[in-house]
Amino acid sequence: MKSTTTKVIAALLTAMTTFAASAADKSITLMLDWFVNPNHGPIVIAHERGYFEEQGLEVNIQEPADPSTPAKLVAAGKVDMAVSYQTSLTIDVAAGLPLIRSATLIATPLNTMMVLDNGKINSLADLKGKKIGIAIAGNEEATIGTMLQTEGVAYKDVQIINVGWALSSSLASGKVDAIWGGLRNFETNQLELEGFKPKAFFPEEHGVPTYEELVFVANAKSHDKDAIAKFNRAIEKATTYIVNHPQESWTQFVAYAPDTLNNELNKRAWRDTLTRFALRPSAIDAAKYDAFTNFMYLHKIISSKPAAETMVPVL
Secondary structure, X not given: OHHHHHHHHHHHHHHHHHHHHHHHOEEEEEEOOOOOOHHHHHHHHHHHOOHHHHOOXXXXXXXXOOOOOHHHHHHOOOOOEEEEOHHHXXXXXXXXXXXXXXXXXXXXXXXXXXXXXXXXXXXXXXXXXXXXXXXXXXXXXXXXXHHHHOOOOXXXXXXXXXXXXXXXXXXXXXXXXXXXXXXXXXXXXXXXXXXXXXXXXXXXXXXXXXXXXXXXXXXXXXXXXXXXXXXXXXXXXXXXXXXXXXXXXXXXXXXXXXXXXXXXXXXXHHHHHHHHEOOOOOOOOHHHHHHHHHHHHHOOOOOOOOOHHHHOXXX
C-alpha cells in the first residue's frame, strides 16, 4: 500500500513539474526581414544552441513571402516580433504604426555607395554626370544627395536608375557607374567572387548620421516585456558565442539550412558581419535615434519627428 501511494505521489509530482515547465514556456513568432543569411547569425545560433529554450522560449522563425510586410504584420498583431531596419522603423512610427525597437541585431550601417575600383571613379566627385543604380526608391535624394554634397556634387547632377535587385550585375556590366544599396558584407564579396574589384563609399563618413542597420521590432501596445527580456538575453549569449568562436559558430550556422547557407559567399559574408553584431542588443542610444530622425525630417522623408523614447523605450 505504501509503495503504491509513493508511486502515485511521484507520478503526480512529475506531472505537475511537466505542466509547470510547459506553462512557463512562451511561444514567440519571429519574422525575418529576408531569407536566412549571415545577418541573422545570433538568431540562428540561439536557436541551434538551445539558448531560447534556456530562457523558456519557443521561437518560431519565419521567412517573409514579401520583405515589405514583416513590421506591418507586427503592427497588426499578426506576428510577435520581426527583424526590420532603423530607417524603416523611423518611417513606420512617423506614419503612426504602433512599433518599438526591442533590441538591435546589427549595430552599424551596412549600406554603401559602391563602384568598381578601375580608376574611373576615385571619389564621389567623379560621379557627376554618371548613373547610380538603386534597388528601392524612397530616401535616395536625402542619402545619396547628402553624400554627393560633401564632394560638391548636386543630386540633380546624377541619373538615378532603379535596377531592382540586380545591383551587382548592373554595376559589373556597366549599366550603371555606381550602386546605392550594395551591402559591405554581401555585394562586395559577390563582386569579388565574380572577378571584380569593388570600392565602397560609406554614408556615415559622408554626411549621413550613423544608424543601426537591423533591429528587432515589437508591437508598441501589446508587447510582452518578459518575453522580450528573455529573447534579448538569448540573443546576447549567442552573439558572445559567435565572437568567441567564429569558426565553430559558422559550422553550427550552416547546419541550420546547409543546402542554402553553406557556400563561399555566405562564408565570406559571415566573416565580414562578425564585427557588426550588437554585443549589447538591449542597449539604448537615444541620441543616435534622435539624430537620424532629425536628418530624415529635415530631408522631408518623414513629416513628423517621433522622439527616441517613442521608438526605443526602456523595457
